[in-house]
Amino acid sequence: MHEVSIVSSIVRTLELEFEEAKLERMKAIHLKVGILSNIEPRLLYNAYQAYNHPGSKYHQVALNIESVPISISCDFCGHVTEVQQYKFSCENCGRPSKNILTGEEMLIHKVEFED
Ligand SMILES: [Zn+2]
Numbered sequence: 001m002h003e004v005s006i007v008s009s010i011v012r013t014l015e016l017e018f019e020e021a022k023l024e025r026m027k028a029i030h031l032k033v034g035i036l037s038n039i040e041p042r043l044l045y046n047a048y049q050a051y052n053h054p055g056s057k058y059h060q061v062a063l064n065i066e067s068v069p070i071s072i073s074c075d076f077c078g079h080v081t082e083v084q085q086y087k088f089s090c091e092n093c094g095r096p097s098k099n100i101l102t103g104e105e106m107l108i109h110k111v112e113f114e115d
Pocket of ligand 1: 075
C-alpha cells in the first residue's frame with residue numbers, strides 16, 4: 001500500500017530535519033495533499049496509525065491533512081481557474097488548459113512543536 005511508504009518517508013524526512021530533543025516536542029504534522037496526487041487522505045491517516053498508536057514514539061503527534069484543489073492557468077488570457085468536477089477549461093475565456101498550478105502536490109506544510 002503506497003500510503004504506508006508515504007508516511008514512512010514523511011517521518012524519515014522529519015527525523016533528518018530535526019534533532020531528537022525537538023522531535024520529542026513535536027505535536028502536529030500538517031500536510032497538503034492535492035486531489036490529483038493519487039493519495040487518499042483516509043488511507044494516509046490509517047497508515048499513520050503505525051506511528052502514533054499508544055506507546056509509540058509519535059503517539060502524541062497529530063496528523064492534519066489539507067486537501068488542495070486543482071487550479072489551472074490559461075495560456076490565452078492568463079486567468080487562474082479553480083477546477084470543478086475535472087473540467088479543465090478557463091472560466092474566463094472558456095479555452096481548455098492543462099497548465100496545472102496546484103492539485104498534484106504532497107508536501108509537509110507545517111510542523112508544530114510544544115513550547
Ligand atoms: Zn482564459
